[in-house]
Amino acid sequence: MKTLTRALLGASALCTVSLAAQAQSDDPVTLTIATVNNGDMVRMQGLTGAFTEAHPNITLQWVTLEENELRRRVTTDIATGSGQFDVLTIGNYEVPIWGKQDWLAPLDELPEGYDTDDLLPSIRQALTVDDTLYALPFYGESAMVMYRTDLVEEAGVTIPDQPTWSDIMTAAEAMTNEAEQTYGICLRGKPGWGENMAFLTAMANSYGARWFDMDWRPQFDSPEWQSATNDYLTMLNEYGPPGAAANGFNENLSLFQQGRCGIWIDATVAASFVTDPDESTVAENVGFAQFPNKEGVDNHGNWLWSWNLAIPASSDSVDAAKEFVAWATSKEYTEIVAEEQGWRAAPPGTRTSLYENQEYIDAAPFAEMTLTSMEAADTQNSSVQEVPYTGGQFVAIPEFQGIGTAVGQAISAALAGQSTAEQALSQAQSITEREMQRAGYMD
């Protein structure tokens, strides 16, 4: 009898627990998702019907903000533990820093069928802190060369698949025709850690330069930085469009689409815009090549960026949020995009399987070069010299936003002709030294 009573009690307890669990998972939940405005994210907002149908108890609420605004907004929220958001869209710059601070919920128990091993190794590594994944990649990018095949042919030059900076400079010079407002090369000049410094840091990496030595001493006084900066300024001053110091990603995208640039070196995500006949006047004549390197330096810039979905530790709905981020970054989601809008619209740069899919490769002429560029990016060893930091086109330390932007302003001033390359670099050196001393990295 006793045994029977115990068994009955045990069974009823089990039922209660499972019913409670059931009730908990079916409770209505509203997820507030902070995101940026770009094509892939907007597309996702339109396709979430499939998710909410499968999870009728989850309502999605979107807060879309401009990138810098979002960064400040989300940082304030997360640092004060306010819990306004359940899902955040953040870059791979923030993920390791915030992961270390325990600001993000670890994503170790993902729903069954989420193929973590399919994530591109470079991206997965960039989102992992101490073997724990803190964010899932929504789309990823590296940087590459985009060039006008018709202008290259007309000028009688060639751009190999793995060009050197000399190849780029020769081609840019040959393609420049100021009378027709065609400029050999367009590069980012607008000051900002995510604008001109993203490009120049990657370029400096490919010249063998590094931001800091192993004692965190800034290296702007090194010959590698001088050489990279001089070439950057020469290219833009002699073969670039007028007012290059004000050009960021969007401005250069517009110039390239209007046929004003022979070469544009920037994020791989741009490839889908410049080859879109609805937007671009040169869609049929775009070629791709890997990010250049300096002769004798085995480094292609190591640019790696991804927009990721993460869950703040302060969220009240971590489980529901986990369901959502896993869905939005899954293979299943990619297939929904392909079905609704074609393979070309699939979010790039996160999963190996996408680049093994012949339909995607056929639809996206830039797929192969994007994958080559992403696979070549090593954010753990961004320079050929030893470095104490991680990050490719940025340095993954909290102080970098401020320092990077201040250095970016000095470089942009040199581009605008207000100072020389030497002055800009010496200013960069002193700004960075001062900030690193203040932050306690060096004496």
Place this chain on the structure above:
Amino acid sequence: MARAVPNSRKAINTAVAWTIAILIFFPILWTVLTSFKTEATAIADPPVFLAFDWTLENYTAVQERSDYFRHFWNSVVISLGSTIIGLIIAIPAAWAMAFVPGRQTKNVLMWMLSTKMLPPVGVLVPLYLIFRDWGLLDTRLGLVIVLTLINLPIIVWMLYTYFREIPVDILEAARMDGAGLASEVIYVLTPMAVPGIASTLLLNIILAWNEAFWTLNLTAANAAPLTAFIASYSSPEGLFYAKLSAASTMAIAPILIMGWFSQKQLVRGLTFGAVK
């Protein structure tokens, strides 16, 4: 007797005034025009002024993606609420400063103005923490409180200037007729200061409508006004200028229309006391 202004001088003045007006208005006009272009035409080089295929597709896209009316309603509640509460506090304050000034009145006025000199980001984190603890984050009430406090110095200053123009004898006469303090302010002072109060009200509604620091930083989904609606169309990677222009046009239209109808009061209020 006023001196006759020669016609040539008048023509020059008119031309200069029109040029300045067009220069100031051009960015708004360009935004409105861009909102009717396709994304490709929006970035066309050379730019197309009027000869393009006009389209409403951006407005459709914006309408489909965002809930305009929710943002609009939030803007209305926040700007009207903060201005009205501000006026209720500021009218007695300005009365006291204008009609019974003490030794410190000037200093108090200057101190109030000095609070506008601090960059708002300097107090973001403390205010954010207070809002978090009081449950005011992402609420319209929270924003009404903040915008009231932010605009209060301007409201007090403007009303103080108007009240100073009102002859104190009239108030004294009211007092002699037995009016108490409340009656004096409500029945005598306020009706006489209606033009000044109206222009203060209008200007503060405009300021609150356009405030884009606190409204972006203290809201998420529920209380976000039209400033957040515009910000959601700004993109770092991808050209969405036409959609951004459509969103901006939709956001500024109500306040522009209000400004158009009330321009007489606004101009009168802003130039009040300028010519003495």
